Amino acid sequence: xxxxxxxxxxxxxxxxxxxxxxxxxxxxxxxxxxxxxxxxxxxxxxxxxxxxxxxxxxxxxxxxxxxxxxxxxxxxxxxxxxxxxxxxxxxxxxxxxxxxxxxxxxxxxxxxxxxxxxxxxxxxxxxxxxxxxxxxxxxxxxxxxxxxxxxxxxxxxxxxxxxxxxxxxxxxxxxxxxxxxxxxxxxxxxxxxxxxxxxxxxxxxxxxxxxxxxxxxxxxxxxxxxxxxxxxxxxxxxxxxxxxxxxxxxxxxxxxxxxxxxxxxxxxxxxxxxxxxxxxxxxxxxxxxxxxxxxxxxxxxxxxxxxxxxxxxxxxxxxxxxxxxxxxxxxxxxxxxxxxxxxxxxxxxxxxxxxxxxxxxxxxxxxxxxxxxx
Amino acid sequence: xxxxxxxxxxxxxxxxxxxxxxxxxxxxxxxxxxxxxxxxxxxxxxxxxxxxxxxxxxxxxxxxxxxxxxxxxxxxxxxxxxxxxxxxxxxxxxxxxxxxxxxxxxxxxxxxxxxxxxxxxxxxxxxxxxxxxxxxxxxxxxxxxxxxxxxxxxxxxxxxxxxxxxxxxxxxxxxxxxxxxxxxxxxxxxxxxxxxxxxxxxxxxxxxxxxxxxxxxxxxxxxxxxxxxxxxxxxxxxxxxxxxxxxxxxxxxxxxxxxxxxxxxxxxxxxxxxxxxxxxxxxxxxxxxxxxxxxxxxxxxxxxxxxxxxxxxxxxxxxxxxxxxxxxxxxxxxxxxxxxxxxxxxxxxxxxxxxxxxxxxxxxxxxxxxxxxx
Numbered sequence: 001x002x003x004x005x006x007x008x009x010x011x012x013x014x015x016x017x018x019x020x021x022x023x024x025x026x027x028x029x030x031x032x033x034x035x036x037x038x039x040x041x042x043x044x045x046x047x048x049x050x051x052x053x054x055x056x057x058x059x060x061x062x063x064x065x066x067x068x069x070x071x072x073x074x075x076x077x078x079x080x081x082x083x084x085x086x087x088x089x090x091x092x093x094x095x096x097x098x099x100x101x102x103x104x105x106x107x108x109x110x111x112x113x114x115x116x117x118x119x120x121x122x123x124x125x126x127x128x129x130x131x132x133x134x135x136x137x138x139x140x141x142x143x144x145x146x147x148x149x150x151x152x153x154x155x156x157x158x159x160x161x162x163x164x165x166x167x168x169x170x171x172x173x174x175x176x177x178x179x180x181x182x183x184x185x186x187x188x189x190x191x192x193x194x195x196x197x198x199x200x201x202x203x204x205x206x207x208x209x210x211x212x213x214x215x216x217x218x219x220x221x222x223x224x225x226x227x228x229x230x231x232x233x234x235x236x237x238x239x240x241x242x243x244x245x246x247x248x249x250x251x252x253x254x255x256x257x258x259x260x261x262x263x264x265x266x267x268x269x270x271x272x273x274x275x276x277x278x279x280x281x282x283x284x285x286x287x288x289x290x291x292x293x294x295x296x297x298x299x300x301x302x303x304x305x306x307x308x309x310x311x312x313x314x315x316x317x318x319x320x321x322x323x324x325x326x327x328x329x330x331x332x333x334x335x336x337x338x339x340x341x342x343x344x345x346x347x348x349x350x351x352x353x354x355x356x357x358x359x360x361x362x363x364x365x366x367x368x369x370x371x372x373x374x
Numbered sequence: 375x376x377x378x379x380x381x382x383x384x385x386x387x388x389x390x391x392x393x394x395x396x397x398x399x400x401x402x403x404x405x406x407x408x409x410x411x412x413x414x415x416x417x418x419x420x421x422x423x424x425x426x427x428x429x430x431x432x433x434x435x436x437x438x439x440x441x442x443x444x445x446x447x448x449x450x451x452x453x454x455x456x457x458x459x460x461x462x463x464x465x466x467x468x469x470x471x472x473x474x475x476x477x478x479x480x481x482x483x484x485x486x487x488x489x490x491x492x493x494x495x496x497x498x499x500x501x502x503x504x505x506x507x508x509x510x511x512x513x514x515x516x517x518x519x520x521x522x523x524x525x526x527x528x529x530x531x532x533x534x535x536x537x538x539x540x541x542x543x544x545x546x547x548x549x550x551x552x553x554x555x556x557x558x559x560x561x562x563x564x565x566x567x568x569x570x571x572x573x574x575x576x577x578x579x580x581x582x583x584x585x586x587x588x589x590x591x592x593x594x595x596x597x598x599x600x601x602x603x604x605x606x607x608x609x610x611x612x613x614x615x616x617x618x619x620x621x622x623x624x625x626x627x628x629x630x631x632x633x634x635x636x637x638x639x640x641x642x643x644x645x646x647x648x649x650x651x652x653x654x655x656x657x658x659x660x661x662x663x664x665x666x667x668x669x670x671x672x673x674x675x676x677x678x679x680x681x682x683x684x685x686x687x688x689x690x691x692x693x694x695x696x697x698x699x700x701x702x703x704x705x706x707x708x709x710x711x712x713x714x715x716x717x718x719x720x721x722x723x724x725x726x727x728x729x730x731x732x733x734x735x736x737x738x739x740x741x742x743x744x745x746x747x748x
C-alpha cells in the first residue's frame with residue numbers, strides 16, 4: 001500500500017494577527033491533489049491538527065470540512081493522533097462514529113495498543129503522551145520522562161506485531177538527534193525529554209509529528225517527521241514544506257513539496273535598502289515577512305512605513321540592536337515630548353503606538369505639563 | 375412508530391457553582407431505561423444539548439458518551455437540533471459521520487428542508503434560528519421577527535409534505551401562549567419574539583425545546599415542550615421533569631417522569647425554623663435548595679450556618695426584605711468596625727466575606743484607623 005504522511009497542520013494558527021485559515025485551506029487543496037495523483041490508500045496525520053486546545057469556531061469548521069473531504073468524499077482511511085497542541089477530549093469527540101468510515105482518531109495512550117490493520121500493515125497510533133500517563137498505564141513508578149516512557153510502550157507494541165505484516169508507528173514527540181525550529185520553543189527539547197531513536201528500530205517506519213522541519217532527522221532511514229503544512233515561524237523560512245508518500249512494499253518514501261499561497265521569508269537589510277524600489281521590487285512582497293533590520297538608529301514609524309511596501313510583516317527585529325537611550329537623549333532637544341515618547345515606544349516595542357495609546361499619551365503629557373505650570 | 379421527545383439537557387450547567395454533570399449523567403441513565411422500557415424507535419432532542427456555546431472539556435466528554443450510548447450502543451436513530459445555548463458550529467462538527475448511523479444533527483436553517491423519513495414519519499428538524507437568517511434564506515427583507523420568520527418556513531415545509539405520512543416539526547423557540555420559568559429570563563419573550571401556535575397547525579406534532587416546563591403550553595393537543603432534563607432554576611422547583619413518549623399511529627403522547635438524583639426545591643421559612651431539627655429533619659436536605667428567608671433582621675454568617683444543615687443551597691433571598699441601614703446603625707455601638715462590615719456585606723450580598731476579603735477589609739480598616747490617629 002501507499003500512504004501519505006502529514007502532521008502539524010495547526011489549523012487556526014495566526015502569525016502576528018494574520019489569520020492563516022485561507023492559506024491553510026489553499027495548501028490543503030494541494031495536499032488532496034497530491035493524495036489523488038499519488039494514488040495513496042490512506043492518510044496519516046501525526047498530531048497538532050489544531051493550533052490550540054480551544055480552537056475558534058472558524059478553525060473547527062475548517063478542520064471538519066478538511067476531514068469530511070478526505071474521509072467522507074474521497075473515502076481515504078485516515079489515521080489520526082492528537083498532538084500536544086490539541087485537546088485530546090475535544091479532538092476525540094465523535095470518534096465512535098468516525099471509525100465506521102475508517103477515520104481512526106486516537107487521543108489516549110491505551111488506544112495505541114489496538115493497531116489498525118490496512119492492506120498488510122499494522123498502524124500503531126500513539127498520541128502525544130505525558131510520562132505520568134505512561135507511568136499510570138504500566139503501574140511503573142520509575143517512569144518519569146519520555147525516554148523511559150517509550151520503552152514499555154514499544155515493548156508492548158512488539159507483542160502485538162503480526163508476522164508478515166509491516167509495523168508502522170505514528171506518533172508525536174521529540175526524537176533525540178533532531179534539529180528543531182522556532183515553532184517548538186515551548187517544548188522542552190533534548191536530554192530526558194526526548195525519545196532516543198534507537199528505541200524505535202522495531203518498526204518498519206515511524207511517521208512523526210511535532211517538529212516542523214521534515215529534515216529534522218537528517219535522513220534516518222526509517223524515522224521521519226513530515227514537517228508542518230506551512231511555514232509557521234520565521235525560523236522555518238528556509239524549510240521546504242510538503243508531505244511524504246510512503247510505499248509499504250518497498251519501504252521507499254518520497255517527499256512531495258506543497259507550494260503555499262503566501263510564502264514566509266526573512267529579509268535582512270537596511271531600512272534604506274528595504275524602501276528602495278530597486279531592492280523591494282525583487283522581493284516576494286506577498287509573502288509573510290520577518291524583517292531583520294541592520295540599522296541601529298531610531299527610525300520614526302518604521303513598522304507603518306515598511307508595511308506600506310510589505311503588507312504581511314510578521315516580525316521586525318534589529319540585527320545589530322538599536323542605539324537606545326543615549327542617541328535618543330541627544331536628539332531630544334529636537335523632539336517634542338509626544339514625538340519623543342512615540343520614538344521611544346517604537347524602538348522598544350517595534351510597533352507603532354495605536355491611536356488610543358497616542359491619545360492617552362497626549363492627555364497624560366498635557367496633564368503633566370499643566371501641573372508643572374501651576 | 376414511537377419516539378421519545380426530550381430537550382434542554384444543558385450539559386455542563388452549574389447551579390451556583392454546583393457542578394451538575396453527575397446529576398445529568400444519573401438522570402440520563404433513567405432516560406435510557408425509559409427509552410428501552412417504552413420500546414421507542416427514535417429519540418428527538420430539541421435543542422440546548424449544551425449549556426454554553428463553549429462547553430468545558432468535561433461537558434464535551436459527557437455529552438459525547440451520552441450520544442454514543444444512544445446511537446452507537448443502543449442503535450436509536452437520533453433527531454437532534456441546536457438550541458440557542460449551543461454553538462451551531464461546534465455541535466455540527468462530525469455530522470457528516472453521524473448521519474451514517476442515523477444520528478441527524480441539524481444546526482443550519484437550510485437543513486430543515488430535508489426532512490428525515492423514519493417509519494412513515496417525516497421529521498422536519500428546524501434548529502434555533504435568528505430572524506435575519508430566515509430573511510437571508512428567503513431573500514425577504516420584510517422579515518424582522520420570529521413571528522414573521524416562521525411563516526415562510528412552514529409554507530416551504532408544507533410543499534415537502536408527503537401524503538400518507540405523519541409530519542412532525544422539531545424546533546427550539548418560544549411559542550406564543552406558553553408560560554415561562556426563571557431559566558428563560560435571558561430570552562425576549564412574548565409579542566413579536568414568539569411564534570404564534572396557530573402557525574404550526576399543519577403538523578401532526580410539534581416537538582419543542584426552549585421552555586423548561588413541559589406544561590408550558592397547557593395541554594395544546596399537538597404542540598408540546600418536553601421540558602428540561604432536570605430542574606435548572608428555583609422557579610422550576612414545582613415542575614415535574616421527564617420526557618414524552620409519542621406514538622405516531624395514534625398520535626397519543628404520554629409524559630414519563632424522571633427522578634433526579636438530587637431534587638431542587640424552595641424553602642420559605644424563618645431562620646429559627648430552618649435551623650430547628652423538628653423542621654429540617656422533615657426536609658429533603660440532599661436537594662439543591664433555594665431559601666426564601668422570612669426574617670428581616672441581620673443574621674451573622676447566615677449562609678455558612680445554613681449550609682451546615684443544607685449543603686446544596688443555590689440561592690438565598692429575603693421574602694420580606696431586610697431591615698437595612700437603620701437597625702444596623704442602632705446596633706453599631708455594639709459592633710466593632712470589622713463585624714459591622716461583615717454584617718453589612720452579608721445582608722447585601724447574602725453570602726459571607728471570603729477569607730481574602732476579610733483580610734483586605736481588616737487591612738483597610740486598620741489603615742484608616744492609623745490615619746485618623748495621626
